[in-house]
Amino acid sequence: MRRTRGQRRGTSIDLEQWVPRTRLGKMIQEGKITSIEEIFMEGLQIREPQIVDTLLPDVQEEVININLVQKQTDAGEKSRFKAIVAVGNRDGYIGLGSGKARQVRTAIEKAAVDARLNIVPVRRGCGSWECGCGRPHSLLFQVEGNCSGVRVIIVPGPRGLGLVASEVAKVILGLSGIRDCWTRSYGSTRTVPSFAYAVFDGLRKTYSLITPMDWVK
Numbered sequence: 780m781r782r783t784r785g786q787r788r789g790t791s792i793d794l795e796q797w798v799p800r801t802r803l804g805k806m807i808q809e810g811k812i813t814s815i816e817e818i819f820m821e822g823l824q825i826r827e828p829q830i831v832d833t834l835l836p837d838v839q840e841e842v843i844n845i846n847l848v849q850k851q852t853d854a855g856e857k858s859r860f861k862a863i864v865a866v867g868n869r870d871g872y873i874g875l876g877s878g879k880a881r882q883v884r885t886a887i888e889k890a891a892v893d894a895r896l897n898i899v900p901v902r903r904g905c906g907s908w909e910c911g912c913g914r915p916h917s918l919l920f921q922v923e924g925n926c927s928g929v930r931v932i933i934v935p936g937p938r939g940l941g942l943v944a945s946e947v948a949k950v951i952l953g954l955s956g957i958r959d960c961w962t963r964s965y966g967s968t969r970t971v972p973s974f975a976y977a978v979f980d981g982l983r984k985t986y987s988l989i990t991p992m993d994w995v996k
C-alpha cells in the first residue's frame with residue numbers, strides 16, 4: 780500500500796494510487812457503492828483504509844496516545860512505539876486503532892490505518908429528558924463501554940451542555956459527532972489506551988438495540 784504524507788495531522792491515505800484488492804474496494808472505486816451506510820447495512824467488512832477516505836472524504840484523525848514499549852528478548856532489549864489513533868468525520872462515524880513500530884511516525888501510520896478498518900457508525904439522538912429537542916446532538920440512551928478493567932458510562936445530555944469528559948474522551952466523542960453528554964468512568968482510567976478503547980466500546984454500543992443498562996434502570 781502506498782501512502783503520501785499529507786498536510787493533515789497524522790496519515791494521509793493516497794487515493795490516486797489506490798488499486799483495490801477486495802471486492803468491496805473495487806465496487807467503491809467503480810462507483811457501485813457510494814455511501815458508507817450501505818457497507819454497514821449489508822454487514823460488509825472494510826479491509827482497505829482507502830474505502831473510508833473515499834466514502835468519508837472529510838475524515839479526520841487525532842493521535843490519542845504514544846507509548847514506548849520495551850521488551851526483553853534473547854538479543855537484549857527491544858523497544859518499539861505503540862500509537863493509538865482515533866478517526867472520525869464529526870458526523871456519526873468513529874474508529875479507533877493501534878499500531879506498533881520502531882519509528883513513532885510508522886506507529887502512527889499503522890494505527891491510523893487500523894482505526895479506519897475499525898470504523899463504526901454511532902447512533903446519535905436527543906436522549907436527554909431535560910432537552911427533548913429531537914436533534915442528533917447527543918445519544919439516544921446511556922451506554923457503557925469496557926476495556927481491560929476500565930468502565931466508561933456515556934449519558935445523554937441537553938443541548939449546550941458540551942462534553943463533560945476527560946481530554947481523551949472529549950477528542951473521541953468530538954470526532955464521533957456527539958456534542959453534549961456526561962461521562963463517568965471507573966477503574967484504571969489513567970491507562971490511556973484502555974480508557975480510549977472503553978469510550979470507543981461505548982460508542983459502538985449505541986447501535987445495540989437493547990442495552991443491559993436499559994434493564995437495570
Ligand SMILES: [Zn+2]
Nearest residue numbers: 905910911912
Ligand atoms: Zn436535545
